[in-house]
Amino acid sequence: MGNNTPTECMEEDSFENEKGVWKLSVDGSSCVSKSGVGLVLTSPDGWTLEYALRIGFKATNNEAEWEAVIVGLTIVKRFEVQKLEASSDSQFVVGLINGEYEAREDTMAKYLAHMQSLKSAFQVCRILKVPIIENARAYLLSKLATAGELEKDQTVLVDYLDRPTISEAEVMDIDI
Numbered sequence: 001m002g003n004n005t006p007t008e009c010m011e012e013d014s015f016e017n018e019k020g021v022w023k024l025s026v027d028g029s030s031c032v033s034k035s036g037v038g039l040v041l042t043s044p045d046g047w048t049l050e051y052a053l054r055i056g057f058k059a060t061n062n063e064a065e066w067e068a069v070i071v072g073l074t075i076v077k078r079f080e081v082q083k084l085e086a087s088s089d090s091q092f093v094v095g096l097i098n099g100e101y102e103a104r105e106d107t108m109a110k111y112l113a114h115m116q117s118l119k120s121a122f123q124v125c126r127i128l129k130v131p132i133i134e135n136a137r138a139y140l141l142s143k144l145a146t147a148g149e150l151e152k153d154q155t156v157l158v159d160y161l162d163r164p165t166i167s168e169a170e171v172m173d174i175d176i
Contacts, residue, residue, distance in 0.1 A: 018124070020044050022079075024086040025135055026072040028055075028064030029142035035059040036145025037068040038138040041076060050137070051075070052145040065090040066111040068142070069097070069127070073118045082123040087130040089139070094129040 025040040035055035042048045055067060069088060076084055088094050095101040096112055103109040119125045132139065 018083060021083045021085055021124070022076060022081045024072050024076055024084060025130075025138040026065075026068035026086060026088050027135055027138035027142045028059075028061070028066070028068035028090070029139070029146060030055075030059055030061040030064040031146060034146040035064045035067075036142045037064065037071055038141025038143070038145065039068065039072045039075065040137045040141070041072070041079075049075075050141055052141040054145045062090070062092055063107065063111075064142075065093045066108075066115075068138075069093060070111065070114060070118065073115070073121075073125075077118065077121050084122050084125045085128065086126070087128045087135065089130055089132045089135040091129055094127055097127045 021044060023042040027038045029036050037053040039051040096103055097115055103112045
C-alpha cells in the first residue's frame, strides 16, 4: 500500500495543474413526496451553469444522488468536455463509483454500470466526496427543484448586473 501513495499524490498534483479541467458539483434531494437534483457546472475560465431538475418518479435518497451524478455527466458530455472533476457529498455514491463499496442491490449495480459507461466518454473524470458545506449551491438547487410552485419547462435564471448595460466602460470595450 505504501508504494501506491506517492503515485496517487503525483497523479493528484498533476491533475490539479492540468489545463482545461471543468468542475461539476451535484446533489440529489429526496423527501416524502418529491425528489430533485441540483447541478453546478463551472468551466476552466469561470463560466457557470446552474441547473435544478425535478425527479418525476419516486426515488430514494441514494437514487436521487445517483440521478444527480448521471444527469450531470450527461449534460457535461454534451458540451464535449474532456477533463472533469465532479464532486458530491454522498459518501455512498462516491464510494461505489470509486470502488470503496460494493453494489449489492440490483438498482445500485445498474446505476454504477451506467455511470462507468458515461465516464468512458471523458479523457479524465474524477469523482470526489466533499463535505456538505462545499456542496451548498448544488444542495440549494436540489431543494429548489422540489418546490411546489415550480412548473415543468419553467426556466429560472437569476443573475446580477454590476452596472448599467449602457455604461461608458461597456460601450468603449466593444470592438467594431
